[in-house]
Amino acid sequence: MSERDEARPGPAEHEAAAAYPEFLLRLPGNGPQARGRLLAEKGTNGSQKFVVLAGSPARRDVVPSFPLRMPSSHRLRESLIAEGAIRETSSWPGRLETVRDIECNSPSAAAEVLVGRSANGWVEWKTADGHPLADFLNNVGWGPNRAWLVRGSNVSGIDLVQRMWLPGQRVSLAASRLRQGVEQGVTKDLLRSFVEQDYESTATYNQKLELVEELHAFLSRMKPGDTVCTISGGRLYVGEITGAVDQTASDDGRSNLRRPVEWQNTGHAYDTLPEELQQKLSVQHDIVDLTAVHPLIEGLGLSDQELDAAQAIRRDPTVEIPAITARRELELPEPGQELADELLVHDPTWLRELRDLLWDERQLVLYGPPGTGKTFLALRIAEFLGSGPEQVKLVQFHPSYSYEDFFEGFRPKEDPETREVAFRLTAGPLRELADLASREGNRHIPHFLIIDEINRANLAKVFGELYFLLEYRNKSVRLTYSGDDFALPPNLFVIGTMNTADRSIALVDAAMRRRFAFVELSPRTEPTAGLLRRWLTKENKDSEPADLLDALNSRIDDADFRVGPSYLMTKGVYRDGGLERTWRTKILPLLEEHHYGEGVDIEQRYGLAALRESLG
Numbered sequence: 001m002s003e004r005d006e007a008r009p010g011p012a013e014h015e016a017a018a019a020y021p022e023f024l025l026r027l028p029g030n031g032p033q034a035r036g037r038l039l040a041e042k043g044t045n046g047s048q049k050f051v052v053l054a055g056s057p058a059r060r061d062v063v064p065s066f067p068l069r070m071p072s073s074h075r076l077r078e079s080l081i082a083e084g085a086i087r088e089t090s091s092w093p094g095r096l097e098t099v100r101d102i103e104c105n106s107p108s109a110a111a112e113v114l115v116g117r118s119a120n121g122w123v124e125w126k127t128a129d130g131h132p133l134a135d136f137l138n139n140v141g142w143g144p145n146r147a148w149l150v151r152g153s154n155v156s157g158i159d160l161v162q163r164m165w166l167p168g169q170r171v172s173l174a175a176s177r178l179r180q181g182v183e184q185g186v187t188k189d190l191l192r193s194f195v196e197q198d199y200e201s202t203a204t205y206n207q208k209l210e211l212v213e214e215l216h217a218f219l220s221r222m223k224p225g226d227t228v229c230t231i232s233g234g235r236l237y238v239g240e241i242t243g244a245v246d247q248t249a250s251d252d253g254r255s256n257l258r259r260p261v262e263w264q265n266t267g268h269a270y271d272t273l274p275e276e277l278q279q280k281l282s283v284q285h286d287i288v289d290l291t292a293v294h295p296l297i298e299g300l301g302l303s304d305q306e307l308d309a310a311q312a313i314r315r316d317p318t319v320e321i322p323a324i325t326a327r328r329e330l331e332l333p334e335p336g337q338e339l340a341d342e343l344l345v346h347d348p349t350w351l352r353e354l355r356d357l358l359w360d361e362r363q364l365v366l367y368g369p370p371g372t373g374k375t376f377l378a379l380r381i382a383e384f385l386g387s388g389p390e391q392v393k394l395v396q397f398h399p400s401y402s403y404e405d406f407f408e409g410f411r412p413k414e415d416p417e418t419r420e421v422a423f424r425l426t427a428g429p430l431r432e433l434a435d436l437a438s439r440e441g442n443r444h445i446p447h448f449l450i451i452d453e454i455n456r457a458n459l460a461k462v463f464g465e466l467y468f469l470l471e472y473r474n475k476s477v478r479l480t481y482s483g484d485d486f487a488l489p490p491n492l493f494v495i496g497t498m499n500t501a502d503r504s505i506a507l508v509d510a511a512m513r514r515r516f517a518f519v520e521l522s523p524r525t526e527p528t529a530g531l532l533r534r535w536l537t538k539e540n541k542d543s544e545p546a547d548l549l550d551a552l553n554s555r556i557d558d559a560d561f562r563v564g565p566s567y568l569m570t571k572g573v574y575r576d577g578g579l580e581r582t583w584r585t586k587i588l589p590l591l592e593e594h595h596y597g598e599g600v601d602i603e604q605r606y607g608l609a610a611l612r613e614s615l616g
Contacts, residue, residue: 006171023125023133025111031094032057032505034114036107036125038133043105046170046260047242048137050107050121052114058086058096061114063306073112076104080113080261100600106242107133107264109227120145120240122225135223137244141357147227147297148217148291149281151348155254160481161232161535164255166263171228171241172255173286177202184245188216218246218257227297228261229290231281235267238297261462268300276443279487288485292440295322328482330491332359332385339384343377344534345527357517358505359494367498371564372528372592374497375452382448382495383616391437394450395429399455403464407431408481420477425481430466437489447492454496459512470494470515500560501590523562525552541574551611552587555573561589561594583608 027034034056039049067074080086080102089097102376105109106236107121122134122144150171151158165171177198192212199208227242235572243260250256277296280288290297299307307324335351345351358364382392403409411426437447465477477485479579496516521528533546545568553562573582592602604610
């Protein structure tokens with residue numbers, strides 16, 4: 001059927017459409033309403049046809065991406081204008097009008113012809129009392145429209161996307177052994193029994209479980225108006241489901257279940273897709289629910305100007321288009337002199353370097369001797385970059401810390417009603433923070449996990465399969481306990497602290513070195529070297545403690561055991577006898593442990609009296 005045939009005139013009332021009410025479509029900018037009816041007859045790709053009634057308004061212009069995203073609807077619109085079926089009108093200045101009934105292949109195509117942009121006709125065509133067209137179709141899943149990935153580039157070695165889906169305007173599922181006559185909307189329980197019988201000797205237990213989920217999604221959860229995506233040749237193709245399931249016995253058994261789809265004309269290079277979308281696309285199932293990233297998909301191929309224009313013509317301008325919200329850039333604020341002064345850092349350039357490392361690597365470790373302010377600095381920088389403490393969570397590793405403590409595992413929980421205790425899957429701090437960071441509306445807000453004493457735990461045991469995700473943020477993995485497909489959100493950053501006196505930096509394995517950037521905080525280098533002296537100046541105190549600390553560290557040969565300034569940055573140090581007490585009870589015991597068994601006279605070498613004497 002040609003495009004001109006698709007738009008032939010018809011009677012105002014179509015006998016086949018008697019079961020459906022009249023539907024209305026309001027033009028952008030709170031404009032006039034077009035009128036139309038759904039037909040029982042199916043179009044060339046299997047979708048129910050839709051007729052736009054004569055005397056309906058149409059938009060004069062189209063959005064710039066319309067010819068590329070929806071080429072068939074654009075060509076149809078142009079041909080209708082050329083032949084005079086849509087023309088200038090005096091009824092609505094600045095708009096066009098249909099002068100006869102126009103029959104289209106689907107409700108979405110009908111809407112697109114009128115509004116000059118991609119449109120979901122199953123939602124945008126509504127009855128006079130506001131009910132969408134999709135509510136009037138049989139066996140259509142309930143709820144808002146969703147987005148799906150259906151893989152078809154390698155079905156028994158054949159790329160169905162290029163061979164059949166794109167040219168034939170459809171999507172399919174093999175279901176080669178599923179019995180004939182399975183109806184759309186079938187329950188999962190009934191499907192399970194069908195699969196058990198039909199695939200009894202040809203599929204493993206896990207394959208049957210997976211097949212039930214895929215069949216149920218294709219037959220009962222997908223519905224007209226849903227977005228469907230597929231990948232072929234390194235490109236992502238996006239379309240819209242436009243009709244019901246058709247079960248047929250294909251010759252090669254590769255496409256027994258089919259749905260009509262209106263595919264956009266061009267694909268999107270996989271490498272240019274948003275990272276969060278790449279994460280979802282990496283899930284290794286034949287059918288994947290992409291609803292969580294639906295706004296990102298809707299924005300593909302649209303310029304910021306087009307999205308802004310779409311926002312401007314909404315009826316409620318206070319509600320932001322989801323595609324605009326999803327496109328908001330993740331940003332880390334730039335530290336300035338004010339933060340440097342607050343943290344007593346010698347130069348804000350050093351803080352900016354930390355920010356840049358986090359932006360590039362997503363993971364950072366602050367390492368150094370005890371007392372160098374690693375944890376304090378990590379928390380304060382995270383709060384600054386995350387714009388508040390609400391986006392920051394701290395955990396402390398220890399030798400018995402495990403994957404189950406850190407991410408998720410089964411933990412004894414008491415039932416509040418029966419008071420019985422049972423093991424239940426419980427989320428750990430990383431899972432909780434990742435879920436918060438990936439929540440819709442939070443994806444452009446930085447979230448930080450601070451891991452104190454990161455080198456005191458068995459990292460390979462604690463991170464498990466998450467080690468992979470630290471390096472490959474655009475991928476997902478199957479989790480050990482829940483079985484969920486999980487990816488670390490792009491807006492989740494990790495800052496670890498490492499005490500080099502507790503365990504040498506040299507003992508960190510190569511896997512962790514590759515996944516984290518390492519920044520030293522040492523008394524021998526700034527910003528730690530002059531921190532105590534700057535603090536004493538700010539507090540109007542004598543500089544002697546800074547002189548004593550410098551003298552002490554000059555006598556310690558091992559840089560990992562030099563003493564940090566935070567020991568001398570508390571109020572107790574500056575009460576009567578406080579300096580001597582702190583030196584005797586906190587600093588000297590550290591050095592005694594360092595020189596244990598060496599026969600070193602700690603007091604004579606590191607005591608206050610000896611240091612003061614050396615300072616004259």
